[in-house]
Amino acid sequence: MAFFQMTSLVMKWIFRKPVTSRYPFEPRVPLAGSRGKLVFTDGNCVYCTACAKKCPANALIVSRDKKTMEIDRLRCISCGYCVDVCPKKSFSLGEAHSSPVTTKSSELQIHKSGNEETGAPKAAEGNSTSAPK
Ligand code: SF4
Ligand code: SF4
Numbered sequence: 001m002a003f004f005q006m007t008s009l010v011m012k013w014i015f016r017k018p019v020t021s022r023y024p025f026e027p028r029v030p031l032a033g034s035r036g037k038l039v040f041t042d043g044n045c046v047y048c049t050a051c052a053k054k055c056p057a058n059a060l061i062v063s064r065d066k067k068t069m070e071i072d073r074l075r076c077i078s079c080g081y082c083v084d085v086c087p088k089k090s091f092s093l094g095e096a097h098s099s100p101v102t103t104k105s106s107e108l109q110i111h112k113s114g115n116e117e118t119g120a121p122k123a124a125e126g127n128s129t130s131a132p133k
Pocket of ligand 2: 077
């Protein structure tokens with residue numbers, strides 16, 4: 001009896017599509033509604049620092065004077081608090097995650113009035129209006 005049960009299970013699964021994918025050869029398609037990479041659109045940003053104050057991971061550094069926004073991708077946990085709190089709707093969460101990186105410096109992004117730089121060093125302390133909780 002057990003032999004027939006096992007055989008029927010084997011036959012059932014042998015013709016099914018695998019439940020796993022051959023990543024990275026098959027790119028992983030994020031599920032709808034997934035919380036992925038934080039996207040910053042600085043056209044509306046007034047550098048009020050509300051997002052940085054709300055961020056539980058201290059992943060954001062906002063400078064009112066320099067009008068810069070730094071996002072530390074290693075710290076961001078894609079919680080979406082900054083998306084909810086921003087009065088200008090400057091943040092959104094994409095469904096795909098950030099690409100893997102091998103160095104910490106490459107995960108820091110600086111946005112300066114319409115330009116985006118990747119891998120730039122952090123702004124010197126004292127120049128920024130960072131918002132620890
Ligand atoms: S809360 Fe919005 S408007 Fe204020 S600094 Fe953050 S992104 Fe800019
Ligand atoms: S999504 Fe969450 S962790 Fe990431 S920057 Fe916004 S508030 Fe911080």
